[in-house]
Amino acid sequence: MTKTAATPTRNAPASVDAITLLDADHKAVSELFARFDSANSVSGKQALVAEICAALGVHAQIEEEVFYPAVKLALKDKVMIPEAIIEHASLKGLIATLEGIDPDGEMYDANVKVLSEYVKHHVEEERDELFPKVRASSIDILELGARLAARKQELMAKAASAA
Ligand SMILES: [Fe+2]
Numbered sequence: 001m002t003k004t005a006a007t008p009t010r011n012a013p014a015s016v017d018a019i020t021l022l023d024a025d026h027k028a029v030s031e032l033f034a035r036f037d038s039a040n041s042v043s044g045k046q047a048l049v050a051e052i053c054a055a056l057g058v059h060a061q062i063e064e065e066v067f068y069p070a071v072k073l074a075l076k077d078k079v080m081i082p083e084a085i086i087e088h089a090s091l092k093g094l095i096a097t098l099e100g101i102d103p104d105g106e107m108y109d110a111n112v113k114v115l116s117e118y119v120k121h122h123v124e125e126e127r128d129e130l131f132p133k134v135r136a137s138s139i140d141i142l143e144l145g146a147r148l149a150a151r152k153q154e155l156m157a158k159a160a161s162a163a
């Protein structure tokens with residue numbers, strides 16, 4: 001997938017707003033899960049799971065460090081963000097379990113399935129409940145998008161140098 005999402009502002013081709021960036025992450029992970037479903041070798045599945053876990057890790061971290069605090073403050077939210085943080089913790093638990101399982105067994109596929117369903121549920125809540133409220137708020141989503149992109153790049157560089 002080399003296609004990039006269209007940017008909402010004509011004069012800022014290099015910048016993407018926060019919601020477009022997070023939506024693109026969600027779509028990328030859902031594509032990886034779809035590829036897992038049709039993968040037929042253990043090594044292929046393992047490579048996809050590594051990619052999924054790395055992508056989810058970076059995504060969750062930029063949301064928790066940058067997006068959620070800004071949104072919580074602007075919306076004076078006491079419900080959606082705490083719930084999202086708890087869901088992230090559950091997702092991290094599933095990822096940790098998955099990393100300790102033999103990739104050649106049925107529990108591996110079962111864990112990936114549960115992880116994908118859990119991610120789907122969490123993403124739907126963000127897309128259908130949280131993002132519309134953010135769009136309707138006074139939050140500068142372009143500025144927030146730039147901060148998310150910068151942090152994402154930093155974390156990905158760190159992961160690449162550690163690999
Ligand atoms: Fe999230």
Ligand SMILES: [Fe+2]
Pocket residue numbers: 022026059063123126
């Ligand atoms: Fe998300």
